[in-house]
Amino acid sequence: MIDTEEIIKQAEKFYDVAKECIGPKYNNGWYIGSRELSDEELEEYLFPKETVTATVNISFCCELLLKSMLNTGNIIKEHLLKELFDMLDDSWKEIIIIKMKYKEHQEAFYERLDKISNCFVEWRYIYERPREERRINFSFFQVS
DSSP states (O other): OOOHHHHHHHHHHHHHHHHHHOSOSSOSSSEETTEEOOHHHHHHHHSOHHHHHHHHHHHHHHHHHHHHHHOOSSOOOOOOHHHHHHHSOHHHHHHHHHHTTOTTOHHHHHHHHHHHTTHHHHHHTGGGSOGGGOOOOGGGGOOO
8 A cells, every 4th residue: 555645755856856956056147247157057057967966856756745645545657747647637637737837728737737747757867869859847846
């Protein structure tokens, strides 16, 4: 039997790690003070190492929270966020959509959910993807 409270506690720990990783590394723009960023610094600015850690952790956090809402008491082998979301009761879906402020824009919610659905797997192996595909919308993960 799976303990829902334990799942939620683990999800909170993954979220805490993600929060520590998200944040500005440099001042706004392409400069640090009056000095222009070097190519190496610019690469780090555009794609900081912490982005991968944050993305993997926050997406796994979402997976765990969705599984806790399903509350089946059994192990759920699904990992795609969209599939897990689709398994939820309509009341849970509505709560999530409202909390994420998409009540009036549900089509956009489902489009964005679809885009990040497999980011736990994709971002664990991000080095296999072309640089131009290494984009994530962290604002989608924020809940008020």
